[in-house]
Amino acid sequence: GAVVSQHPSWVICKSGTSVKIECRSLDFQATTMFWYRQFPKQSLMLMATSNEGSKATYEQGVEKDKFLINHASLTLSTLTVTSAHPEDSSFYICSAQSGQFYEQYFGPGTRLTVT
Amino acid sequence: GEDVEQSLFLSVREGDSSVINCTYTDSSSTYLYWYKQEPGAGLQLLTYIFSNMDMKQDQRLTVLLNKKDKHLSLRIADTQTGDSAIYFCAETDSWGKFQFGAGTQVVVTP
Numbered sequence: 001g002a003v004v005s006q007h008p009s010w011v012i013c014k015s016g017t018s019v020k021i022e023c024r025s026l027d028f029q030a031t032t033m034f035w036y037r038q039f040p041k042q043s044l045m046l047m048a049t050s051n052e053g054s055k056a057t058y059e060q061g062v063e064k065d066k067f068l069i070n071h072a073s074l075t076l077s078t079l080t081v082t083s084a085h086p087e088d089s090s091f092y093i094c095s096a097q098s099g100q101f102y103e104q105y106f107g108p109g110t111r112l113t114v115t
Numbered sequence: 116g117e118d119v120e121q122s123l124f125l126s127v128r129e130g131d132s133s134v135i136n137c138t139y140t141d142s143s144s145t146y147l148y149w150y151k152q153e154p155g156a157g158l159q160l161l162t163y164i165f166s167n168m169d170m171k172q173d174q175r176l177t178v179l180l181n182k183k184d185k186h187l188s189l190r191i192a193d194t195q196t197g198d199s200a201i202y203f204c205a206e207t208d209s210w211g212k213f214q215f216g217a218g219t220q221v222v223v224t225p
Contacts, residue, residue: 006157034213043119043203043215044158093157101207102146106158 003027004096006107013084013114021079021110023094029074030096034104035067038091050077084114119216121204126222133191135219137204140185144206147180149189152201152218161189161202199223 003026013019023033032051036044048069050056056069066088068080077096081088091111097104121137139147144166150158164171164178164187171178177190187206191198204216 004157032211041218043217044213046213049212095158095213097211101211102148102160102163104213105160106150108157109155111155 002098002103002105004094004105004107006092006094006110008110009108010111011113013112015085015114016083018080018082019084019112021081021092021094021112023077023079023096023107025075025096025098025105028096028098030077030098031074032097033071033077034095034097035069035077035079036093036095038093038109040091044093047079081112084112086114088112089114119204119206119214121202121216121219123217124220124222126224127194129194129196129223129225131194133189133194133198133221133223135189135191135202135204135221137187137189137216138185139187139204139206139214141206141208141214142185143209145209145211146207147178147187148203148205148207149176149178149187150203150205150215152203158203194221194223196223196225 005024007022035047038044047062048056048058050069050071052071058064071077093109095106119139127133148163149161175192179188201218203218
């Protein structure tokens with residue numbers, strides 16, 4: 001149990017286009033979902049926290065108009081990178097929390113490359 | 116902000132024990148965690164410990180927490196080649212917000 005999927009697993013897009021990444025909790029309802037960004041050989045940096053039906057809370061320095069987060073249901077959150085640029089290329093990981101803090105499960109990540 | 120620090124690299128021989136160390140600064144930590152990340156994959160929760168515990172053992176894994184020194188360690192007994200990965204130390208504050216360390220690359224040699 002406690003599986004989180006992400007789609008796509010990797011995507012290449014041209015500069016200026018938008019890309020949507022989906023995060024789904026497959027066998028549980030997630031009260032809260034999180035989006036992280038990971039640069040090569042670095043740690044995960046929390047971008048935003050989203051609760052179903054409400055606006056996401058963004059971390060300092062993360063542009064909310066560039067990284068649009070929608071948490072449409074208790075099993076689905078999406079991250080849209082708008083007007084992507086090469087510096088947005090990164091590994092994006094979502095996680096879903098089912099209850100207690102330690103009940104947070106991570107997706108496999110999405111590798112975004114912007115050319 | 117709060118910091119979580121860990122050494123960047125550890126090399127260990129197959130069959131030996133590995134010890135990965137981590138220090139943190141947040142005195143309001145509720146839980147502390149160890150995650151494993153294999154190349155190109157997401158994070159896999161290995162184990163976690165509540166902040167009022169000082170030790171937790173789970174098969175080959177032993178977690179030690181020294182709350183006074185804000186020091187967390189993960190010991191892997193009988194390390195295998197499949198244990199080669201990046202190991203992340205993390206903690207959650209009283210709001211449940213995660214703070215991750217930079218990760219320790221563990222390389223297991225035959």
